[in-house]
Amino acid sequence: MITTNLFNSSDAKKITLNKGIFTVVEYERDLSVDPEMAEMAYFAAMMDVRKRQLIAQIEPGLGAITQKGIMQLMLGDLQARTDISGLGNLMKKYIGSKVTGESAIKPLYTGEGTLVLEPTFKYIILEDLDEWEGKLTIEDGMFLACEDSVQMKVVARTTVSSAVLGGEGLFNTSIYGTGVVALESPVPRSELIEVNLDNDVLKIDGNMAIAWSTDLKFTVERTTPTLVGSMAAGEGLVNVYRGTGRVLIAPVQSNRGIANPKDKK
Known part of the structure; x- marks a missing residue:
């Protein structure tokens, strides 16, 4: 039998999220730094x-798949195996990893x-696929x-414009099923920013979308009917999501173009 204080809040850490088998622990203060x-x-x-x-409470019949090489502790009777079934499968996953930035081999942890x-240091977000109609596409990595x-x-990408001009990459990772x-x-x-579309259109100036419903149609279009008009408006091309x-959207990510207030006269 194993007992642990992993799930106990303290002056240094607290539990911030629980969903499915996952729990997120956040360290409010780093008490082990040098003076x-x-x-x-x-x-x-x-x-x-x-x-x-991220902590996963694994039970018989419900395991966890993770990125490669990020396991820190296994408490209890857990086993790890890869999701590679053969050389052909390995090559397919390797090619996929090169175009999406994800690891080719993802270990599967089972047991209890x-x-x-x-x-x-990144932020951990837990998403239930039931809330995405079972299909979710995510930004690389x-x-x-x-x-x-x-x-x-x-x-x-289904269109040349979205692949070449959208800034979201030629390929993305699609996640589907339940869980x-x-x-x-x-x-x-x-x-x-969370936007819900019901047979409607969303236009974004730049690649600020980090996750979207897979069934949405993604294209890159001009902001006005003509190229000259778009140039005159100062907006150029926008990423367009259509459907339901x-x-x-991460509106404040990599916003180097925003002027610093102290630089303004």
């Missing part, structure tokens, strides 16, 4: 730059016990873990 780094660590924590850790993944009832595949997915987000969930589904 010369204490000031930087303090202000980093004030800006929500903190370590976060607790799986603890390595800490990350965001996948962290999922329940083993979830499946993944690489999907290509909970853990994603590593560049921004917290509270900063994400959801989109998660």
